């Protein structure tokens with residue numbers, strides 16, 4: 573599949589601080605790339621460089637094979653973007669704001685405005701001034717402005733900020749439809765893995781300016797750590813029986829109560845073996861459950877490990 577977004581050793585240093593540190597991205601046609609990081613991780617700075625809004629200290633970016641640089645305007649008809657808060661003219665209506673973008677983009681087709689209003693479900697706000705829009709609808713207007721010219725590349729910085737759950741689902745469907753049916757390549761930044769994992773085909777995690785992990789979202793499930801939690805009346809005896817059988821047991825505090833935890837794959841795949849072992853030794857478990865790490869815990873673990881999955 574053709575590579576549409578590429579960065580090579582992309583780096584931005586502010587003073588002595590590496591906001592973006594030698595980042596290599598390779599995003600293929602029709603992918604939805606979730607660019608994930610905590611506040612200050614370097615997402616917006618990367619996106620600004622990708623869009624040629626600021627120049628890199630080192631490295632370069634390419635959009636559809638063309639190098640991004642201040643003088644290279646050839647690519648802009650192919651790219652739609654929304655970076656940080658969507659700014660619109662507050663005194664102008666939704667329609668007027670979009671009409672300005674249409675003209676600035678030199679688009680002749682006047683129906684583009686009504687088409688995008690419909691697509692983003694902004695019809696009832698057509699004549700409403702931008703300053704009177706809710707945060708979520710202002711965000712929709714921002715996305716509409718980014719997409720009015722039907723770009724082949726869409727770069728959105730935290731596009732679901734301020735949207736309610738129904739709005740988030742709508743935007744998710746819209747992005748999926750664009751990627752699947754129109755082969756639009758989408759880069760979308762976020763700080764929420766659970767949300768991004770629902771829409772992205774690929775995920776890159778950035779921390780302290782470094783790309784610490786890249787994962788295909790279908791592999792994500794397998795990366796989540798599973799543990800077997802156990803409880804019983806005589807924990808010390810249980811630990812000794814399990815340890816003698818080769819299991820590594822640790823104590824784990826859950827809701828102020830200590831429970832036992834086993835991470836061995838054998839125990840996770842066959843919890844019945846553990847139950848039998850303990851019952852036969854006269855210490856039946858009162859709790860035996862497999863717990864799967866949630867996405868946010870996984871995200872924080874990756875960040876704290878600097879990318880290596882342990």
Ligand SMILES: Nc1ncnc2c1ncn2[C@@H]1O[C@H](COP(=O)(O)OP(=O)(O)OP(=O)(O)O)[C@@H](O)[C@H]1O
Pocket residue numbers: 586591609610611612613614615616617618763
């Ligand atoms: N113009 C600037 N001058 C100095 N430091 C900057 C500048 N822009 C960004 N930074 C710093 O670079 C780092 C990365 O910031 P960036 O805005 O890219 O992070 P982010 O991942 O987009 O975070 P957020 O989710 O909060 O928007 C931060 O430490 C930030 O303070």
